[in-house]
Amino acid sequence: MTMILGFPLAPIRGVIKLGELLQEQVERELRDPAAVRRRLEEIEQARAAGRISAEEEAEAVNRVLRGMQT
Secondary structure, X not given: OHHHHHHHHHHHHHHHHHHHXXXXXXXXXXXXXXXXXXXXXXXXXXXXXXXXXXXXXXXXXXXXXXXXXX
């Protein structure tokens, strides 16, 4: 009986589980030291190339570092 009543909710449960898995993956990537290092290097290269200002560089670095803490 539970299976019959629960069957219509299966797609919703699947979407919820998929969302949870995606959130876990994003959190892992935000905290991965190699990924953080790459993002910081990209910011540094953008500053060296003149694509961003010193203020934008500082703000971007702070965002990356704050992402590691959450």
